[in-house]
Amino acid sequence: MTGDERVESDAFGPVEIPAGRYWGAQTQRALGVFEIGQERFPAALVRCFGLQKLAAARANRKLGQLEPDVAEVIEIAARELWEGRFDDEFPLPVWQTGSGTQTNMNANEVIANRANELLGHPLGTRAPVHPNDHVNRSQSSNDSFPTVMHLTAVSELRNRLTPALAGLRTTLEAKAEQFADVVKIGRTHLMDAVPMTVGHSFTAFARQIGNAIERIEATMPRLRALPQGGTAVGTGLNAPNGFDAAFCAEATALTGVAFHAAESKFEGMGAHDALVEGHAAVKVAAVSLLKIANDVRLLGSGPRCGLGELVIPSDGLTSSIMPGKVNPTIAEVLAQAALQVIGNDTTVSMAGGAGTFELNVAKPVLIHNVLQSIRILADSVTVFDARLVRDLEVDRDRLAVNVDGALLLATALNPVLGYDQVARITARARRDGITPREATVELGLLTAQEYDRHVDPAAMARPHRHPTPGA
Numbered sequence: 001m002t003g004d005e006r007v008e009s010d011a012f013g014p015v016e017i018p019a020g021r022y023w024g025a026q027t028q029r030a031l032g033v034f035e036i037g038q039e040r041f042p043a044a045l046v047r048c049f050g051l052q053k054l055a056a057a058r059a060n061r062k063l064g065q066l067e068p069d070v071a072e073v074i075e076i077a078a079r080e081l082w083e084g085r086f087d088d089e090f091p092l093p094v095w096q097t098g099s100g101t102q103t104n105m106n107a108n109e110v111i112a113n114r115a116n117e118l119l120g121h122p123l124g125t126r127a128p129v130h131p132n133d134h135v136n137r138s139q140s141s142n143d144s145f146p147t148v149m150h151l152t153a154v155s156e157l158r159n160r161l162t163p164a165l166a167g168l169r170t171t172l173e174a175k176a177e178q179f180a181d182v183v184k185i186g187r188t189h190l191m192d193a194v195p196m197t198v199g200h201s202f203t204a205f206a207r208q209i210g211n212a213i214e215r216i217e218a219t220m221p222r223l224r225a226l227p228q229g230g231t232a233v234g235t236g237l238n239a240p241n242g243f244d245a246a247f248c249a250e251a252t253a254l255t256g257v258a259f260h261a262a263e264s265k266f267e268g269m270g271a272h273d274a275l276v277e278g279h280a281a282v283k284v285a286a287v288s289l290l291k292i293a294n295d296v297r298l299l300g301s302g303p304r305c306g307l308g309e310l311v312i313p314s315d316g317l318t319s320s321i322m323p324g325k326v327n328p329t330i331a332e333v334l335a336q337a338a339l340q341v342i343g344n345d346t347t348v349s350m351a352g353g354a355g356t357f358e359l360n361v362a363k364p365v366l367i368h369n370v371l372q373s374i375r376i377l378a379d380s381v382t383v384f385d386a387r388l389v390r391d392l393e394v395d396r397d398r399l400a401v402n403v404d405g406a407l408l409l410a411t412a413l414n415p416v417l418g419y420d421q422v423a424r425i426t427a428r429a430r431r432d433g434i435t436p437r438e439a440t441v442e443l444g445l446l447t448a449q450e451y452d453r454h455v456d457p458a459a460m461a462r463p464h465r466h467p468t469p470g471a
Helices: 025-033 043-062 068-082 101-118 131-135 141-178 198-218 243-255 265-270 273-299 329-352 363-387 396-405 407-417 419-432 436-442 448-454 457-461
Strands: 005-010 013-018 183-188 191-197
Touching (some): 005 025, 013 025, 043 068, 043 363, 068 131, 101 131, 191 407, 436 448
């Protein structure tokens, strides 16, 4: 020892721990075993362990499983963990036992050590508050870790991703209104089609995001079902009768979210279908966002040699070799985050099916990917909203030129001249490099005035709002 360590003993004997650290022997031993990667659980999950241990202590006190003085000090320490005071006391990697046992023990040890410190005892004493006998009372890693998975996923979806998506939807709706009267040429198969408005495009984007929010919200009833109380295999061995309901009541009171006991603890511990479903909803949101990001990038391409319909605001960054070049970096960031989420969904799906009998043994990697997806998608959506979409403009001159020369404006003449004659118009216009109006007149099918009565791009963009000119 160098003097900067303390010796703490557990069932396997003494172990040296950095003197000022709140974790204990099991965490220290795990550090020497799981020397894998650099991935750590985010603070959101660490803090939800504080919430879980707080709710458990309150339930245990209510059911007579903990003496009031012991329960009180555990509750204080657990609340401090929930509030973020001990984020740095969770050093273990994601890559650990498939039940998440080591991180559960990490939480038990931090809370026990802090509780004993509050009672005037040095770190490592394991008395009068013991990490297993008191902090982990009525619990197992097998039901506590998945409960924390659900608590964290619900919190992050409700408080991080859904608000970010709602903010973007509001901005897209505002853009749809702002550009409601700006006519453009729609595209199908990447080719020119018939007129629409720029507002129509943004209405579609906003609806995609609205649907994404609804899908996420639809998963909440199953995510709010907690397996706490199943203990080792789902039977509830060593947990008092009613512990599951008491725990959920406390979690509900602490968060304001209506958590309830899972109908089958066996299902909640051996499978994680609710989390797979929740991530699938996040994946669909990522797919929608990827489409939106790519449309914005393409419509803003240029400024001289691309489509150039949208004017993407500068983010102050430029090329390393081409001075003044403005790239759609924010849209590219969102696209990359979406790609990561789509890839994560494969891992989450496979991890969800990795259970054997009464225990899923891929819990850490499953929740790691779920939380990463929520975090990066929420952050990139927020940046996309604030730094790109809000200041997005359209090049009205470019759009007007596009509309004036669009070959398929002649589609409005189908009811007047018939499909075959209109095909002659578009073929002549394409061959000679002239407008369909000029081609129609050259072919002697209509006069210029007659053409103008039937072909009105603004009316074509809203066929069910305006009467057909000349009808």
